Ligand SMILES: Nc1ncnc2c1ncn2[C@@H]1O[C@H](COP(=O)(O)OP(=O)(O)OP(=O)(O)O)[C@@H](O)[C@H]1O
């Protein structure tokens with residue numbers, strides 16, 4: 001505890017007398033990517049850094065709270081590009097800071113780690129994009145076994161045993177049949193694609209240490225600019241990592257056109273010869289050269305490539321995936337691609353057509369990730385507490401109801417509860433500071449921004465119909481919202497159908513088949529209650545009342561006889577300050593027309 005206080009507020013990187021903390025040796029170890037054996041431990045409990053001193057007591061290096069947060073974020077995402085934007089959204093969430101602030105934090109971390117930006121051992125700069133932690137990372141308790149893990153060991157994955165074992169089976173096939181395998185891990189934003197792949201890579205490192213692993217990240221807004229970006233990243237990682245020297249030689253002999261694109265790997269002496277060799281036609285030969293290279297390097301050991309966030313892939317990368325999928329040469333290559341389903345379906349994305357085509361011919365597989373169940377959320381909460389401490393009764397159900405099993409929403413909501421002081425963890429046990437039924441759930445700021453960004457990308461008509469739908473009930477008929485959204489009923493229906501087909505914000509209401517058949521109309525609901533909440537909170541009171549009024553009058557003018565008007569209509573007329581509300585119109589209902597169902601659901 002003292003150590004923690006001493007750490008806070010001290011200048012970044014200053015040292016302090018060395019002693020070993022009595023606290024649990026919790027944290028993450030890492031050692032320089034150059035194999036020098038220099039080792040550090042990020043002390044999560046005391047928020048500082050320990051430098052291992054051979055034959056001596058470890059030396060404590062103090063970090064400012066922000067430096068600690070930046071370093072922890074980098075280490076949690078070890079091996080991956082962390083973009084400037086990601087830093088600003090996470091470490092400086094909700095606060096505007098100048099980009100130089102990030103630079104200066106990285107500078108001070110480099111000085112503590114005695115790292116050189118030109119020859120990095122810990123933090124690599126990826127020009128104009130961000131930074132990557134390149135040192136090898138392991139959980140403190142993993143050290144004795146010598147099994148290193150590159151990603152955060154503090155992540156507790158739940159409910160992913162099945163996809164993990166499927167990935168394992170695919171890798172086994174690659175190795176035993178020497179056949180390249182391509183698999184896409186897909187799902188909505190925050191469903192856990194990256195976490196699953198990270199867990200799989202951790203598993204490979206322990207169970208198949210001879211396998212070579214490389215990550216290539218597609219970056220939003222960057223895709224179209226640099227062809228083959230994730231593959232170039234992967235090759236650079238493979239060549240610069242442990243045992244990369246022979247690969248760099250193979251690159252020069254089998255794939256000079258690729259080598260020419262990775263200046264950091266080029267020896268000055270190689271440049272003139274390479275330039276002569278590459279005169280003309282470089283782009284055309286790149287796919288062929290890569291297949292030759294991969295065939296060669298996968299002869300002795302499997303290679304696992306991960307292309308992350310392919311929804312932002314450049315067209316050359318998509319063509320390259322096709323070339324690899326169709327290559328007939330034997331190679332122990334497993335390519336895992338992740339992408340957000342909705343982003344692929346909504347645009348005219350080349351990868352969507354390619355995936356369908358490849359799947360049809362059995363040339364790729366897909367692992368669509370499902371939301372977590374309530375039971376799995378309970379397991380997650382239990383795993384976060386000390387053994388024997390169970391989470392507060394009903395918390396898992398509540399989180400499930402508000403997040404519908406999306407892991408990102410789950411962890412963000414939990415964090416939000418913690419920040420508001422409603423949920424605390426004392427000595428490994430969860431404590432709720434207020435009865436569950438009194439806690440008002442609001443959408444955490446970071447999620448609200450993410451949802452707002454998604455909505456802003458939709459057309460004006462789509463946004464209008466969604467805005468009205470957000471106050472029309474848990475499940476609604478598009479016809480019910482049409483008037484208020486200034487749309488024809490058919491157009492409103494078309495828009496909702498298209499959004500649901502694109503897995504975007506809406507979906508057909510669950511368990512509604514009977515009603516759909518009877519009335520030849522489909523009810524829709526929001527894919528997440530949070531989407532509905534964000535949209536409805538955008539409405540000013542006057543606009544909301546206006547929508548209610550227009551919904552109410554379109555119900556009235558829809559020819560509904562007085563005896564057929566639902567009781568809830570009076571409520572809506574009332575909310576809209578409609579004169580008919582006072583007359584008691586809409587006080588009884590026998591059998592309502594289909595669109596009324598949406599309004600009725602407001603009560604539920
Ligand atoms: N199975 C799981 N169990 C517990 N937590 C999980 C699980 N899957 C993901 N998480 C947590 O949810 C958050 C989001 O996960 P992740 O980044 O892997 O999602 P993603 O699908 O890759 O998102 P994106 O579409 O933005 O790339 C992370 O904080 C992660 O730790």
Ligand SMILES: [Mg+2]
Pocket residue numbers: 193194195338
């Ligand atoms: Mg991801």
